[in-house]
Amino acid sequence: MLGTEGQPKIELIQGNDPTLKPECGVSVGFDVESLDEAIENLKSKGIPVARGPITPNPSLRFFYILDPDGFEVQIAEHS
Template identity: 75%
Template sequence: MKLSLNWITLRVRDLEKSLHFYHSILGLPIERRFVSNGKQIVMLGSAGQPKIELIQGNDQILKLDCGVSVGFEIESLDAAIEHLTSQGIPIERGPITPNPHLRFFYVLDPDGFEVQLAKHSQSGAFQDNNA
């Protein structure tokens, strides 16, 4: 059996706030927006990549301490930190360098879900200033 990830669903309280965070601040493109069973749904992500599905509804929202986080690869940790802080998004944790090939930090989305922004290095030497 061969699997490939299609999407990760986040149930959100305020779709417009979440859409602003994931689309306007993080830069994920909107693939489509629609209503299903009375719920507003937005699929975000680049063509050929797994999507983030945001659903606004009256269902129970996932508990924040459930261990779910969403991770993205970025080109520069320093540029991402500068961009996010300029948008009023505080760095929740990090930057963390668990090994010579990986650095990352966390921010929180409007519902408090952890979003990890990571930079991998093949050489083990990071180009960012905070390395």
């Protein structure tokens, strides 16, 4: 993630792993302190997990929900 603390950040993804790449080539994401709490909070509001959780490395876990237009939104926990 590139950017200063407290400001929007950009992430550049390289590789062929399809679990890491959004289908449309662009993604929007939000960082949370607890992925498990975020999943439960969204489920309690009727928002299902579309894909994940995914753990590509020990310091990152994430899942996707869908926005009203069907685009994936990433919810991520960095440790």
